[in-house]
Amino acid sequence: MAKKLKPVDAVLVGMGWTGAIFAKELAEAGLRVVGLERGRMHETIPDWQSPAMHDELKYAVRWGMMVDVSKETLTFRNHSDQTALPMRQLGSFLPGTDVGGAGVHWNGQTYRFLPSDFTLRSHYSKKYGRDFIAPDLTVQDWGVTYPELEPFYDHFERVCGVGGRAGNLKGQRMPGGNPFEGPRSREYPNPPMIQAHAGALFEKAAASLGLHPFPEPSSNMSRAYTNPFGAQLKPCMYCGFCERFGCEHFAKASPQVCVLPLAMRNPNFELRTGAHVNRVLLDASGRRATGVLYVDGQGREFEQPADIVVLCAYGLWNVHLLLVSGIGTPYDPATGQGVVGRNYAYQTTSSVKVFYPPDVNINPFMGAGALGTVIDDFNGDNFDHGPLDFIGGGYIAAHTTGGRPIMYHPVPPGTPRWGSAWKRAVADNYNHVASIDCHGSSMSRRQNYLSLDPTYKDAHGRPLLRLTFDFPENDRRMSRHLTDQAERIAKAMGGRLTDRSDRSDTYSIVPYQTTHNTGGAIMGTDPRTSAVNRYLQSWDVPNLFVQGACAFPQNAGYNPTDTVGALAYWSVKALIERYLKRPGPLVQT
Amino acid sequence: MSAGRIRPPGGALLLIVAVIALAGAAALAVIAQMPSRPAPGATLQPANAPLARAEAGRPAPATAIPTTANPEVIPEIGAAPLFVAFEGDPRAGQRAVMGAASGGPDAACFKCHGVAGEGDSVGAFPRLAGQPAYYLYRQLTSFADGRRPHDIMSPIAAQMTEQERRDAAAYYAAARAPFRPLPPGDPKLLQLGGRIAIAGSQARGVQACVGCHGPDGLGVPPDTPYLAGQDAAYMEAQLQRWSEGRRDTDPLGVMADIARRLSPQERQWVVRYFAALPPPAS
Numbered sequence A: 001m002a003k004k005l006k007p008v009d010a011v012l013v014g015m016g017w018t019g020a021i022f023a024k025e026l027a028e029a030g031l032r033v034v035g036l037e038r039g040r041m042h043e044t045i046p047d048w049q050s051p052a053m054h055d056e057l058k059y060a061v062r063w064g065m066m067v068d069v070s071k072e073t074l075t076f077r078n079h080s081d082q083t084a085l086p087m088r089q090l091g092s093f094l095p096g097t098d099v100g101g102a103g104v105h106w107n108g109q110t111y112r113f114l115p116s117d118f119t120l121r122s123h124y125s126k127k128y129g130r131d132f133i134a135p136d137l138t139v140q141d142w143g144v145t146y147p148e149l150e151p152f153y154d155h156f157e158r159v160c161g162v163g164g165r166a167g168n169l170k171g172q173r174m175p176g177g178n179p180f181e182g183p184r185s186r187e188y189p190n191p192p193m194i195q196a197h198a199g200a201l202f203e204k205a206a207a208s209l210g211l212h213p214f215p216e217p218s219s220n221m222s223r224a225y226t227n228p229f230g231a232q233l234k235p236c237m238y239c240g241f242c243e244r245f246g247c248e249h250f251a252k253a254s255p256q257v258c259v260l261p262l263a264m265r266n267p268n269f270e271l272r273t274g275a276h277v278n279r280v281l282l283d284a285s286g287r288r289a290t291g292v293l294y295v296d297g298q299g300r301e302f303e304q305p306a307d308i309v310v311l312c313a314y315g316l317w318n319v320h321l322l323l324v325s326g327i328g329t330p331y332d333p334a335t336g337q338g339v340v341g342r343n344y345a346y347q348t349t350s351s352v353k354v355f356y357p358p359d360v361n362i363n364p365f366m367g368a369g370a371l372g373t374v375i376d377d378f379n380g381d382n383f384d385h386g387p388l389d390f391i392g393g394g395y396i397a398a399h400t401t402g403g404r405p406i407m408y409h410p411v412p413p414g415t416p417r418w419g420s421a422w423k424r425a426v427a428d429n430y431n432h433v434a435s436i437d438c439h440g441s442s443m444s445r446r447q448n449y450l451s452l453d454p455t456y457k458d459a460h461g462r463p464l465l466r467l468t469f470d471f472p473e474n475d476r477r478m479s480r481h482l483t484d485q486a487e488r489i490a491k492a493m494g495g496r497l498t499d500r501s502d503r504s505d506t507y508s509i510v511p512y513q514t515t516h517n518t519g520g521a522i523m524g525t526d527p528r529t530s531a532v533n534r535y536l537q538s539w540d541v542p543n544l545f546v547q548g549a550c551a552f553p554q555n556a557g558y559n560p561t562d563t564v565g566a567l568a569y570w571s572v573k574a575l576i577e578r579y580l581k582r583p584g585p586l587v588q589t
Numbered sequence B: 001m002s003a004g005r006i007r008p009p010g011g012a013l014l015l016i017v018a019v020i021a022l023a024g025a026a027a028l029a030v031i032a033q034m035p036s037r038p039a040p041g042a043t044l045q046p047a048n049a050p051l052a053r054a055e056a057g058r059p060a061p062a063t064a065i066p067t068t069a070n071p072e073v074i075p076e077i078g079a080a081p082l083f084v085a086f087e088g089d090p091r092a093g094q095r096a097v098m099g100a101a102s103g104g105p106d107a108a109c110f111k112c113h114g115v116a117g118e119g120d121s122v123g124a125f126p127r128l129a130g131q132p133a134y135y136l137y138r139q140l141t142s143f144a145d146g147r148r149p150h151d152i153m154s155p156i157a158a159q160m161t162e163q164e165r166r167d168a169a170a171y172y173a174a175a176r177a178p179f180r181p182l183p184p185g186d187p188k189l190l191q192l193g194g195r196i197a198i199a200g201s202q203a204r205g206v207q208a209c210v211g212c213h214g215p216d217g218l219g220v221p222p223d224t225p226y227l228a229g230q231d232a233a234y235m236e237a238q239l240q241r242w243s244e245g246r247r248d249t250d251p252l253g254v255m256a257d258i259a260r261r262l263s264p265q266e267r268q269w270v271v272r273y274f275a276a277l278p279p280p281a282s
């Protein structure tokens, strides 16, 4: 029997990026807030200090900061006629656990989506005709526009101290930035990072082809920085231990460094770690959340009553919580009806490597999570899709994120997979390879969705989340085109050899791709095709707000977190300024 | 190997490819002009509890944040040279060290730093044996150009030619000197210093020293000096200089920030800890 605790005004499920943002803002608005986090507390000092933090085996190979799949995982299949099996080892994506969530061990690549990404269906239909979008794609408009989100992007980027160079300031084109981006109201808060050698080679080659290279927007600090809340960040040392690691230098934006201390010192906020939320509780009408049910580290069950519930558990787990709590109609791919689980999408990645002769040193170890030089010429609708047979696109970037000993050993095609010839090839090539990444969009389609698994349960007795996903034909075509462009640049980079890795036609959950899982509780203007309204408020349960990339109707050719952060600020503002004054639906149906 | 002997590796020319693409001198040219301006009214606070300006939870006015990056100080993509071949000849360097260079005998390095670069704790003269050559060269340059003003060193360095600086740096980088630690003192204080050195200080918002200076403070060539076995009084004086803005050899201002956050007492603890560790070239 769950012990019933004292009611609070708001309960937050998960304390990553979105949880920290809500904790600070709601506590400052005067609400009594409890944040429940399944993992433990950890922070810059003492937890992330090197050399302990530079333990590649512990953190990068054995996923020291990621969800423990022996307790909680999901099942996976490519198609509805298959039986899904549990993911028993992390692979394609690495959801975080512990305070800060994946915001601790992310890279910090901090991109805005394009204005046309938010109006995807109407944009393509208007420009290329109604029939241009393949019939199996269930892509749709977001219900929020770029101009509406711009101030919130701007705010989140200032919270993170993003370094970059504007390409479009209030409609005016700025040299050296991304000429395709939506207008920015201000310059980035910090200058770009010093570019790496691979980036410089890429920049030269791309420019020689008439493309428009610019420095990747980065939440790894290019200088000492104080954010709008007074939190202080320090310059990045380019140590190459960002992705999958916490930053020892206060140099990578994370909830712990940028936001959480503000919440923690506010007496209105209480953080409870080791608190695993299993369900959102509803009243008899099913139209009102009464709180959540959670289990602590000792296995004791608690009911935390609250007037407002905010799901901040990462997109995948937010959808899982909706499904196990019976909130909203689950999506059925056979009929296309229902909304929870609908429009799951991902990211379509591929790469090209350039091998240089021994006199060209790349120094991959001097890297940072978001150190890259990028072109956006083939992203979104920045290029003419008329003669092509797909929608979407992606950015192409030369990244130098770190050349760590266990996981970084690029070798030319044809090298044996092991043995002395392999070792020789690693030694010969380690310092002479530049990698170009294609970061392609992912369109939602009717057959890709999230649901509850009929067979497998987690350690808490709940049915596992089931992922049914394969790349839409549209995205395979897009990815081939994008990789062709990357190969063209690669060949102009002056190496002795290039090696292209296309994304295989069938999605595999084994090799790491990205932790950019989107959709499943998407936002929109119509409750028949979206789970939450444009303020991320549940259509069915108006005192429930659902954060994270699960709100994306489809995924753009960028990393998600700038948009996740912007949406969180957009949502929390509506909650504080409108919902608190007059609790109820913020959008009438 | 006995003290004072030099072992030039291989031939006479010590060729060090100073890999400085990112945090090093290539960055200097651009970033050195880019002091991060503290926001008006900002006070020094720990990085993780720096919240004084967020009055009553309200975000500070937007004007307190640097808004527009100055276009002149933004590094051009790929504009920075990525490799600097650092060449110095330790044999020629020996002449400068012994007083046969432009500055003459009055400028002989060995008089304070020792023939083997062992330093001299009586005058807080730092140990130089085995410091990265590029680091030493960069300090000589900074003494000369005023980024690291020093009554004794600045005139000496200013008299040296560019090649003499490189050679003298190469000499001491190749030198080996015995380690004669002073009595380490109160173990409790050593432990407090060790904690800051290897784990940082949560309360001060200071990251661990070893994150940049290497495990056990052994240094990270080409640009980060070792601290292990370095003279405590010398290190303390440097922290003082960093904190007062009298040493400006770190383009990103990391050391100045750290030195300001630590109390004078904490600085003493941490330098004593490093002074007690064996240096790399002993």
Ligand SMILES: Cc1cc2nc3c(=O)[nH]c(=O)nc-3n(C[C@H](O)[C@H](O)[C@H](O)COP(=O)(O)OP(=O)(O)OC[C@H]3O[C@@H](n4cnc5c(N)ncnc54)[C@H](O)[C@@H]3O)c2cc1C
Binding pocket: A013, A014, A015, A016, A017, A018, A019, A036, A037, A038, A039, A094, A095, A096, A097, A098, A099, A100, A101, A102, A103, A105, A106, A107, A108, A109, A110, A111, A243, A244, A275, A276, A277, A278, A312, A313, A314, A315, A317, A369, A370, A515, A516, A547, A548, A549, A559, A560, A561, A562, A564
């Ligand atoms: C290796 C890696 C690199 C990345 N790099 C980038 C990048 O460069 N750019 C970019 O834009 N994005 C990147 N991302 C994605 C980014 O980290 C996420 O978009 C972001 O963290 C999402 O924020 P969130 O608040 O939705 O979830 P998270 O930050 O993941 O937080 C969710 C929190 O909820 C907790 N939780 C989950 N379930 C429960 C439960 N039932 N009860 C209690 N607590 C629960 C989790 O433990 C976690 O702490 C990366 C991700 C990974 C893994």
